[in-house]
Amino acid sequence: MSLGSFLTMRPVVLYVSLGFLALGIGAWAQTAPGITEAEGDDTAIPFALPQSGPFNAAEIDIENDQAILDWFRSAHANAAAEAFSHWDDEGEINAACATCHSGEGFRDFYGLDGTQAGVVDGTIDVGGVVDCGTCHNAGLAKISEVTFPSGVVHPVTGVEASCLTCHQGRAAGATVLAATQGMADDEPNGELRFINPHYATAAATWLGGYGAAGYHYEGNAYSGRFFHARPVASCNSCHDPHTLEVQFEPCLTCHEANSPGDIRIARQSYDGSGDTTVGIRSDIQANADLLMSLLLDYTDDVVGAPAIYDATRYPYFFADANGDGAIDMADGRPVAYASWTPRGLRTAFNWKLVTADPGNYAHNPLYSLELLYDAIEDLSAPLGLDMDDLGLLR
Ligand code: HEC
Ligand code: HEC
Ligand code: HEC
Numbered sequence: 001m002s003l004g005s006f007l008t009m010r011p012v013v014l015y016v017s018l019g020f021l022a023l024g025i026g027a028w029a030q031t032a033p034g035i036t037e038a039e040g041d042d043t044a045i046p047f048a049l050p051q052s053g054p055f056n057a058a059e060i061d062i063e064n065d066q067a068i069l070d071w072f073r074s075a076h077a078n079a080a081a082e083a084f085s086h087w088d089d090e091g092e093i094n095a096a097c098a099t100c101h102s103g104e105g106f107r108d109f110y111g112l113d114g115t116q117a118g119v120v121d122g123t124i125d126v127g128g129v130v131d132c133g134t135c136h137n138a139g140l141a142k143i144s145e146v147t148f149p150s151g152v153v154h155p156v157t158g159v160e161a162s163c164l165t166c167h168q169g170r171a172a173g174a175t176v177l178a179a180t181q182g183m184a185d186d187e188p189n190g191e192l193r194f195i196n197p198h199y200a201t202a203a204a205t206w207l208g209g210y211g212a213a214g215y216h217y218e219g220n221a222y223s224g225r226f227f228h229a230r231p232v233a234s235c236n237s238c239h240d241p242h243t244l245e246v247q248f249e250p251c252l253t254c255h256e257a258n259s260p261g262d263i264r265i266a267r268q269s270y271d272g273s274g275d276t277t278v279g280i281r282s283d284i285q286a287n288a289d290l291l292m293s294l295l296l297d298y299t300d301d302v303v304g305a306p307a308i309y310d311a312t313r314y315p316y317f318f319a320d321a322n323g324d325g326a327i328d329m330a331d332g333r334p335v336a337y338a339s340w341t342p343r344g345l346r347t348a349f350n351w352k353l354v355t356a357d358p359g360n361y362a363h364n365p366l367y368s369l370e371l372l373y374d375a376i377e378d379l380s381a382p383l384g385l386d387m388d389d390l391g392l393l394r
């Protein structure tokens with residue numbers, strides 16, 4: 001694509017991109033013909049046409065234009081998304097959040113900006129996204145390991161360090177274990193709050209039992225990292241790093257399916273339906289749905305304090321003291337569920353961890369199924385259900 005159509009299609013692209021490019025691929029801004037940066041004036045539009053003509057805008061090439069355009073249309077560049085605009089009112093992103101919610105914060109955390117590594121110690125301005133310099137950064141070569149919320153330290157090379165840092169989630173089964181240590185399984189404790197694994201936790205699913213993101217039940221074995229097959233062994237072998245979309249064509253070398261969600265290798269049914277014509281995603285989804293319904297039954301029948309799940313509002317689980325099916329309100333605000341028991345909390349955690357990753361079936365189907373099965377089994381005891389009757393496979 002040329003500068004001309006680039007500008008016409010997305011007049012703001014250049015304005016938005018230039019700021020990031022200055023951090024990432026600085027050379028691009030300097031070498032592209034006819035482009036100058038805004039000079040200290042925020043209101044100036046930082047692109048300029050050549051000083052003198054004649055010229056044909058359509059013939060002016062922009063280096064990397066495809067990469068820029070692909071990226072610009074991706075979630076990583078969507079500055080308006082909640083994931084990037086959440087701190088707008090505060091004026092800066094807190095240190096605890098900045099590593100994953102801004103390229104600037106990521107560079108600060110790893111010391112790629114010349115500051116101390118391992119901590120976000122600078123002021124991270126709002127308005128940042130996952131910019132070019134987050135992944136195209138010579139400093140990434142120096143990052144040899146990434147620490148997960150479980151405490152597991154995983155070795156990485158190159159750009160993998162970036163994906164695995166931001167898509168690892170913020171809590172693990174160990175967090176739940178620590179919070180509930182020594183408490184009786186089915187006794188509600190007003191101190192307990194829902195523990196959210198966070199969002200888009202692909203890397204946590206991917207590392208499976210070895211990454212220990214889920215709540216692991218004593219005595220049970222968990223499938224490790226999903227090695228899959230050699231050509232699809234890294235994030236970017238399936239996801240285009242700029243559009244972020246899954247490239248489906250290459251899957252068809254080994255799989256026969258109409259879409260990623262239709263892929264199935266397993267010959268047995270995990271969800272008791274006996275249907276093996278559907279993708280493995282369907283089994284995972286069915287067991288996740290079952291787990292959620294058992295969890296809500298449990299809060300009602302066993303704990304005696306019914307909860308309501310609302311996917312659209314943090315912290316997702318709300319109180320319904322009178323069991324009328326409507327979320328309790330206080331001062332015009334929904335009342336967060338505060339009757340968590342250790343059993344409720346750990347099963348809710350596994351449910352949320354698996355479902356917080358829409359790619360769970362490709363990132364680690366085995367681990368996802370195990371976490372769901374174990375949580376269902378955990379709830380089946382107090383609910384008086386026979387696992388054999390449910391017909392599930394682990
Ligand atoms: C380990 C990396 C990481 C850290 C640390 C982190 N986040 Fe996130 N967060 C993410 C990712 C990745 C997403 C994107 C999920 C998506 O929308 O696909 C996200 C999404 C969000 C969202 C949007 C959720 C939605 O419903 O769209 C909010 C709000 C949020 N994070 C708040 C926070 C806050 C507050 C902190 C600090 C206390 C924080 N995050 C720290 C990785 C992180
Ligand atoms: C989330 C990480 C990420 C971000 C953000 C990112 N890239 Fe990339 N980019 C990659 C990876 C990974 C590759 C592939 C590298 C390889 O194959 O060795 C790549 C490749 C490229 C290439 C090589 C040609 C191509 O398209 O494959 C160019 C040029 C490029 N990126 C430019 C950019 C620019 C400009 C931006 C910002 C507008 C950007 N990238 C943002 C990860 C990223
Ligand atoms: C600095 C943190 C950060 C890094 C590094 C990062 N991501 Fe993300 N990623 C995010 C956030 C935040 C979102 C959610 C953005 C939004 O809601 O618009 C996201 C969204 C995504 C999505 C979802 C796209 C969609 O359409 O919803 C995919 C897929 C993804 N990232 C893959 C990757 C891969 C692969 C890499 C490594 C090459 C990577 N990410 C590196 C923070 C990061």
Ligand code: HEC
Nearest residue numbers: 163167200202203206232233234235238246260358359362
């Ligand atoms: C085997 C191929 C494969 C690999 C490897 C892979 N993914 Fe995925 N990923 C998928 C599929 C398939 C989906 C589901 C896409 C969909 O439903 O649209 C997905 C979904 C996602 C999503 C959620 C996108 C959304 O729509 O919200 C994120 C984030 C993500 N992957 C990040 C990663 C990261 C980070 C890695 C490396 C740790 C990775 N993926 C490795 C295939 C893969």
Ligand code: HEC
Nearest residue numbers: 228229232238250251254260263264265266280361362365
């Ligand atoms: C080189 C061959 C190969 C390619 C390419 C490949 N896969 Fe796979 N896939 C496999 C193998 C082998 C397994 C079984 C791995 C295992 O169970 O350890 C598998 C398993 C899966 C599963 C789990 C199925 C089940 O029933 O458990 C999913 C989902 C999947 N692949 C998705 C994808 C997607 C999406 C792509 C493309 C982005 C892809 N695969 C590309 C070989 C491949």
